Amino acid sequence: xxxxxxxxxxxxxxxxxxxxxxxxxxxxxxxxxxxxxxxxxxxxxxxxxxxxxxxxxxxxxxxxxxxxxxxxxxxxxxxxxxxxxxxxxxxxxxxxxxxxxxxxxxxxxxxxxxxxxxxxxxxxxxxxxxxxxxxxxxxxxxxxxxxxxxxxxxxxxxxxxxxxxxxxxxxxxxxxxxxxxxxxxxxxxxxxxxxxxxxxxxxxxxxxxxxxxxxxxxxxxxxxxxxxxxxxxxxxxxxxxxxxxxxxxxxxxxxxxxxxxxx
Amino acid sequence: xxxxxxxxxxxxxxxxxxxxxxxxxxxxxxxxxxxxxxxxxxxxxxxxxxxxxxxxxxxxxxxxxxxxxxxxxxxxxxxxxxxxxxxxxxxxxxxxxxxxxxxxxxxxxxxxxxxxxxxxxxxxxxxxxxxxxxxxxxxxxxxxxxxxxxxxxxxxxxxxxxxxxxxxxxxxxxxxxxxxxxxxxxxxxxxxxxxxxxxxxxxxxxxxxxxxxxxxxxxxxxxxxxxxxxxxxxxxxxxxxxxxxxxxxxxxxxxxxxxxxxxxxxxxxxxxxxxxxxxxxxxxxxxxxxxxxxxxxxxxxxxxxxxxxxxxxxxxxxxxxxxxxx
Numbered sequence: 161x162x163x164x165x166x167x168x169x170x171x172x173x174x175x176x177x178x179x180x181x182x183x184x185x186x187x188x189x190x191x192x193x194x195x196x197x198x199x200x201x202x203x204x205x206x207x208x209x210x211x212x213x214x215x216x217x218x219x220x221x222x223x224x225x226x227x228x229x230x231x232x233x234x235x236x237x238x239x240x241x242x243x244x245x246x247x248x249x250x251x252x253x254x255x256x257x258x259x260x261x262x263x264x265x266x267x268x269x270x271x272x273x274x275x276x277x278x279x280x281x282x283x284x285x286x287x288x289x290x291x292x293x294x295x296x297x298x299x300x301x302x303x304x305x306x307x308x309x310x311x312x313x314x315x316x317x318x319x320x321x322x323x324x325x326x327x328x329x330x331x332x333x334x335x336x337x338x339x340x341x342x343x344x345x346x347x348x349x350x351x352x353x354x355x356x357x358x359x360x361x362x363x364x365x366x367x368x369x370x371x372x373x374x375x376x377x378x379x380x381x382x383x384x385x386x387x388x389x390x391x392x393x394x395x396x397x398x399x400x401x402x403x404x405x406x407x408x409x410x411x412x413x414x415x416x417x418x419x420x421x422x423x
Numbered sequence: 424x425x426x427x428x429x430x431x432x433x434x435x436x437x438x439x440x441x442x443x444x445x446x447x448x449x450x451x452x453x454x455x456x457x458x459x460x461x462x463x464x465x466x467x468x469x470x471x472x473x474x475x476x477x478x479x480x481x482x483x484x485x486x487x488x489x490x491x492x493x494x495x496x497x498x499x500x501x502x503x504x505x506x507x508x509x510x511x512x513x514x515x516x517x518x519x520x521x522x523x524x525x526x527x528x529x530x531x532x533x534x535x536x537x538x539x540x541x542x543x544x545x546x547x548x549x550x551x552x553x554x555x556x557x558x559x560x561x562x563x564x565x566x567x568x569x570x571x572x573x574x575x576x577x578x579x580x581x582x583x584x585x586x587x588x589x590x591x592x593x594x595x596x597x598x599x600x601x602x603x604x605x606x607x608x609x610x611x612x613x614x615x616x617x618x619x620x621x622x623x624x625x626x627x628x629x630x631x632x633x634x635x636x637x638x639x640x641x642x643x644x645x646x647x648x649x650x651x652x653x654x655x656x657x658x659x660x661x662x663x664x665x666x667x668x669x670x671x672x673x674x675x676x677x678x679x680x681x682x683x684x685x686x687x688x689x690x691x692x693x694x695x696x697x698x699x700x701x702x703x704x705x706x707x708x709x710x711x712x713x714x715x716x717x718x719x720x721x722x723x724x725x726x727x728x729x730x731x732x733x734x735x736x737x738x739x740x741x742x743x744x745x746x747x748x749x
Contacts, residue, residue, distance in 0.1 A: 263440050266727065268719045270682035271700065275716050278704045279448060355567055359686050362569050363701055374567075381573055381690065388577045395570035402565035410561075 163407020170401045174221030183215035185371040193387045207376070207390040208383045217397050220371040224361075224398070227287050228353040234292030235349055239299025240342065244330050246300070247307025258304070261297045269294040270359055277365040284367065291356045295349055302345055306338035340416035347409035351402040358398050373398050427732065434728040439493070441720040445713050446492045450485070501717065502710035506702075511714035514699065519718070521591055522695030525688070526680045528611055529618035530673065536619075537626025538669060542662060544627070545634030556627050563624020568683050572617040572690035579613065586613050589692035614691040618683055622676070626669055634665040674730025678723035 183189075188210045189202065196205040196213075204213040246257040273290040280286045310316060311334060319333045360366060361374025368375070373394040380390035476482055483491075495501070501511035544553040580586045587610050592603070637643060638661050646660045685697030692698065696715050703711040 263437060266437055266678065266720060266723050267441070267444075268678040268682045268716070268723055270685060271716055271719055274685070274700060274704060275448060275712055278707075278712060279709070351565070358567050359569065362567070362686065363689065363704060365704065377567075377570060377573070381569075384573055384577055385581055391570070391573045391577065395567060395574070398567050398570065399565050402567075403561060406561050406565055 161411070163404045163409075163411060166400055166404030167408060170221065170225075170397070170404060173218055173397075174225060177218050178222075181215070181218060183212055183219075185211060185215040185219040187211065187215075193383070193390075195387075196389055204393050205387075205389045207380055208387060213376075213390055213393060216371045216376050217373065217394055220373045220376055220394065221397060221401075223367070223370045223372040224354060224357055224374070225401075227284060227291070227357045228350055230284065230288035231291035231295070231353040231357070232346060232350045234288060235296045235299055235353070236342070236346055238292065239296040240303050240335075242296070243300035243303025244307055244335065247304035248311055248326070248330055248334070250308075254304075257300075261300050264294065265297040267294060270356060273356060273360060274363065274365060277360055282360075282365050282367055287357065287360060287366070290360070291353050295353065295356070299342070299345060299349065302341060303338060306341055307334055310334050310337055340412075344409050344413045344416060347405055347412060351405035351409070354398065354402055354405070427735065430728065430731055434724050437724050438721055441717060441724070442493055442496050443489065445496075445717050446489055448713065449709070496717070501714040504708055504711045506706045506708045506711070511710050514711060515696070515714055515718050518694060518696045518699045521693060522681065522684055522688070522697060524607075524611065525614055525618065525684055525693060525695060526677075528615035529684075530622060530680060532615060532619040533622035533626050534669065534673065537623045538630045538662075538666060540623075540627040541630030541632075542634050542657065542665070544631040545638055545665075546657065548635060553631065556631050560624040560628035563620055566620070567686075568617060568621060569686040569690050571620055572614065572687055575613050575617055576690070591694055610693075614687050614693050617690070618680070618687045621683060622680070625672070629672060630665060630669050633668045634661060637661050637665040640664075671730065671734070674726055674733075677726040678719065681719050681722065 189212050190206050190210050192206060192208050192210040194202075194206040194210070196203065198205070202212040202214055204217065207213055207216065242257050242261065246254040246261075272294050273287075276290040276293070277286055307330075316329060316333055319329050324333065357366075357372070358374035358377075361372045362378040362381075364375075364378055366372050366375045376394040377391055380387060380394075384391050481488065499512050501515070503509070504511055504514055507514060540552070540556060544550070544556040547553060591610050592606055598606070638657070643656060643660055646656045651660075681696070684693075684695060685700055687693070688695045688697035689701040696719065700712060700715040702708070703715065
């Protein structure tokens with residue numbers, strides 16, 4: 161419940177607040193390093209260049225959430241396709257696909273994403289693909305496990321007996337039954353995608369024309385001795401979003417898979 | 424025995440695949456491979472490009488190039504750093520020890536404190552300790568490591584001179600080896616704590632779940648029934664089995680820890696592999712960046728292999744069932 165409220169708050173902040181808090185987060189509006197609450201300072205103070213920190217946080221959320229959503233969509237698509245194919249067909253298809261998955265699993269996640277974004281340009285899609293390419297193995301293994309568990313059950317046999325095609329069985333018969341587990345882990349994956357995006361942006365691997373939470377912290381980090389707020393508040397936004405997603409994931413877990421409650 | 428050979432062969436295959444991936448990354452990066460290797464500074468100099476083209480054999484067919492590349496990597500030749508103009512291998516060698524030190528300290532802290540807290544929580548599943556473990560695990564996961572590090576610096580580092588805010592040693596350090604160790608240790612505390620908090624959260628949650636299960640098992644009930652002291656039951660019978668999942672995860676998480684070290688190292692200017700990777704990104708030093716990726720990937724594969732082999736040794740059940748981890 162608390163998680164849902166937290167997430168709703170973040171969504172309102174990033175998508176509704178900009179409708180009346182109309183500011184350009186790139187504008188230099190006041191003196192640099194103005195603490196929040198001081199005279200002439202905007203609500204959360206200014207950063208090292210004199211930009212409005214609140215505007216950066218409010219508008220920066222869009223970049224972060226958009227990249228995370230794009231990455232999550234890729235992760236689910238690739239992970240479910242590979243996991244479902246491997247689990248449903250089994251045999252050599254399964255072993256080949258699982259070898260492939262294993263390979264991506266040993267790649268050091270963040271480092272691989274850094275290399276991909278550094279070699280290509282830090283555009284929206286490069287970042288989403290970089291994050292997607294390191295995070296799909298978890299979903300693939302999970303989908304495979306669900307398909308292995310479900311594919312020999314009565315209702316699947318029944319569907320096969322009435323002549324349903326493989327594609328139909330995968331998409332319409334088995335997948336809906338695997339959904340509860342997949343929804344829970346997609347929520348958690350969104351959280352880690354946000355952390356990856358923030359980490360990349362913190363290192364400067366982001367589109368520098370768009371404000372983002374990680375980028376803001378990366379720029380503020382050299383001034384932490386005199387400007388604690390420019391580091392603290394964008395981080396708080398990341399923290400609240402990821403925490404909200406984890407809590408919602410846990411809540412969904414309890415609601416959708418009641419047997420696992422309390423674990 | 425055959426399973427062990429197969430497992431080693433698999434690891435070798437994975438290492439080969441990582442090398443090929445590295446090669447492919449150079450190939451598919453936008454622009455000419457020679458320009459990519461040369462980086463921004465010298466990209467406009469046709470002579471440099473020509474030299475690189477020749478040096479890396481870029482004028483030859485792609486499969487020949489791949490074979491040459493694999494040969495070079497196997498012999499430990501990862502090319503020259505553009506920025507330092509030094510072999511990548513020697514740069515990596517000089518940076519690996521600080522990273523291992525940081526990772527080991529972080530994991531040591533996380534395992535010891537995490538297992539202690541998790542065990543305490545499992546003994547009283549409804550106490551406040553137990554509930555706070557669950558909450559702390561969520562908080563630990565949601566905090567970006569670089570932010571945790573900066574917050575520690577703001578809250579502790581700036582206020583107390585005892586904690587140095589950057590580097591591995593004081594710049595003007597003088598003294599014997601013992602003072603040197605103390606100095607490094609002092610520099611190590613904040614970065615290790617930052618990196619450790621993520622895993623502390625995970626291990627306390629994991630060991631809580633695992634100990635909850637173990638403490639309900641028959642052999643623990645038997646141990647209690649024959650009148651052993653509570654301490655003996657929990658530590659000798661319970662913990663020895665309850666800690667197994669933690670050890671497994673520890674081996675598998677090696678890569679994630681090294682990845683996390685990148686962010687933490689760049690916050691604390693810790694002179695390790697992560698800092699090197701970060702510098703390579705800002706200086707567009709592609710050979711160094713790919714070198715770090717290769718080294719870390721290979722370390723992960725070797726660490727996984729060792730975990731697996733050690734496991735076969737310790738736990739006969741894995742030996743019999745063929746060692747599949749899922």
